Amino acid sequence: MACSVKTCEAAVIGAGPAGLSAALQLAELGVDARVLDEKPAAGGQLFKQIHKFFGSDRHMAGVRGFEIGRRLLARCRELRIPIHLNTAVWGLFPDNTLGATHDRSALTVAARAVIVATGASENALAFPGWTLPGVMGAGAAQTLVNYHRVRPGTRALVVGAGNVGLIVAYQLLQAGIDVAAVVEGMDEVGGYLVHAAKIRRMGVPLLTRRTILRAEGNGCVQRCTIAAVDDAFRPVPGTEQTFDADLVCIAVGLSPAAELCRALGLAMTYVAELGGRVPAHNESLLTSRPGVWVAGDVSGIEEASSAMEEGKLAAISAAAALGRIDAETESRLAGEVNASLAVLRDGPFGELIARRKAELHRRYRQTCSSPVAPTPAVPACSM
Numbered sequence: 001m002a003c004s005v006k007t008c009e010a011a012v013i014g015a016g017p018a019g020l021s022a023a024l025q026l027a028e029l030g031v032d033a034r035v036l037d038e039k040p041a042a043g044g045q046l047f048k049q050i051h052k053f054f055g056s057d058r059h060m061a062g063v064r065g066f067e068i069g070r071r072l073l074a075r076c077r078e079l080r081i082p083i084h085l086n087t088a089v090w091g092l093f094p095d096n097t098l099g100a101t102h103d104r105s106a107l108t109v110a111a112r113a114v115i116v117a118t119g120a121s122e123n124a125l126a127f128p129g130w131t132l133p134g135v136m137g138a139g140a141a142q143t144l145v146n147y148h149r150v151r152p153g154t155r156a157l158v159v160g161a162g163n164v165g166l167i168v169a170y171q172l173l174q175a176g177i178d179v180a181a182v183v184e185g186m187d188e189v190g191g192y193l194v195h196a197a198k199i200r201r202m203g204v205p206l207l208t209r210r211t212i213l214r215a216e217g218n219g220c221v222q223r224c225t226i227a228a229v230d231d232a233f234r235p236v237p238g239t240e241q242t243f244d245a246d247l248v249c250i251a252v253g254l255s256p257a258a259e260l261c262r263a264l265g266l267a268m269t270y271v272a273e274l275g276g277r278v279p280a281h282n283e284s285l286l287t288s289r290p291g292v293w294v295a296g297d298v299s300g301i302e303e304a305s306s307a308m309e310e311g312k313l314a315a316i317s318a319a320a321a322l323g324r325i326d327a328e329t330e331s332r333l334a335g336e337v338n339a340s341l342a343v344l345r346d347g348p349f350g351e352l353i354a355r356r357k358a359e360l361h362r363r364y365r366q367t368c369s370s371p372v373a374p375t376p377a378v379p380a381c382s383m
């Protein structure tokens with residue numbers, strides 16, 4: 001297998017909103033940065049998000065997700081930031097040189113600073129019939145409909161009424177797919193009420209304290225059965241309802257895509273509200289390993305606007321560690337980003353995230369005493 005070597009000051013893993021924002025901030029501060037992503041196209045989840053974003057002008061409120069993706073990529077082109085696609089990072093050598101595969105060859109990237117922005121993956125739900133064709137993650141249905149313009153079914157049941165479940169239900173309706181119901185195990189809808197109101201207005205029943213019992217069909221899903229659940233999440237006999245449906249979208253939460261962080265040996269910690277196991281990090285998103293930062297969903301599940309702010313925050317800290325900005329500039333720039341993050345984390349859910357993040361940072365100070373200085377760049381192998 002051929003092996004090529006690249007050297008840069010900072011390598012960003014993941015070309016989603018967090019990674020692209022990190023790379024842009026690094027480049028704007030004079031750091032030679034490059035981005036690596038395992039997918040054939042950059043943008044992470046942004047290009048399947050056809051809805052308008054919330055927030056203020058700074059957060060590109062009113063702009064649709066795919067348009068935000070286009071703007072970020074246009075700016076990356078302007079700043080000549082290299083983006084290596086089809087490039088999966090699998091490890092990090094002791095000197096912070098990244099090991100990756102690109103197409104059918106090996107690539108190493110020797111970087112003094114590394115920002116891991118690998119995003120999140122969807123949680124699965126096992127029930128009889130869950131492997132039938134037509135049962136899929138809501139994110140998969142969203143990719144098929146919004147990105148590939150393919151309808152994965154004609155009548156759907158959506159399981160989970162968090163933001164992803166509600167948004168995907170609405171987008172299925174927009175694509176001309178009938179939505180039989182959205183079922184949610186909790187007493188209340190977990191996503192924003194504005195999204196819930198939109199699908200209710202379209203006549204879709206939003207059924208709380210219900211779960212899917214089974215999906216059935218001859219070679220693919222044709223119908224599914226739901227039931228009410230008691231306080232211990234056990235199905236209540238006699239409450240079963242069966243729907244005709246050839247599509248079941250599972251939207252029962254996201255988990256940080258932290259496999260690479262674990263492979264890199266970063267200290268991990270469990271925070272349920274952030275999606276489970278996340279890499280320990282401080283206010284600047286520095287991990288337990290010198291010269292390695294995290295940003296976006298991998299550091300705790302939120303949404304794309306906060307992922308972009310976190311990307312900037314990690315980049316500012318990395319630029320300071322690389323000696324590109326002084327401590328005063330770092331503190332001023334980080335202050336601006338933190339103020340913007342505080343606006344995004346307003347409201348009961350956001351405040352809970354902010355509290356959990358603060359606890360995480362406190363725990364980091366108690367348990368991680370690693371130095372912040374990045375390591376010198378040394379290629380691990382040559383051509």
Ligand SMILES: Cc1cc2nc3c(=O)[nH]c(=O)nc-3n(C[C@H](O)[C@H](O)[C@H](O)COP(=O)(O)OP(=O)(O)OC[C@H]3O[C@@H](n4cnc5c(N)ncnc54)[C@H](O)[C@@H]3O)c2cc1C
Pocket residue numbers: 013014015016017018019036037038039042043044045046049087088089090117118119120121122138139140142164167168254257260295296297298302303304307
């Ligand atoms: C399936 C799904 C659907 C979502 N739908 C919505 C929605 O409709 N509305 C909404 O507001 N939010 C949605 N979100 C949440 C929102 O998109 C995220 O909060 C946001 O995209 C996080 O940005 P990120 O940059 O951290 O991660 P992502 O946008 O996920 O980007 C991570 C990138 O890292 C790359 N990567 C991962 N591992 C490696 C590796 N080892 N080597 C190289 N590259 C790697 C991936 O290919 C990906 O491009 C969704 C999230 C998911 C996972």
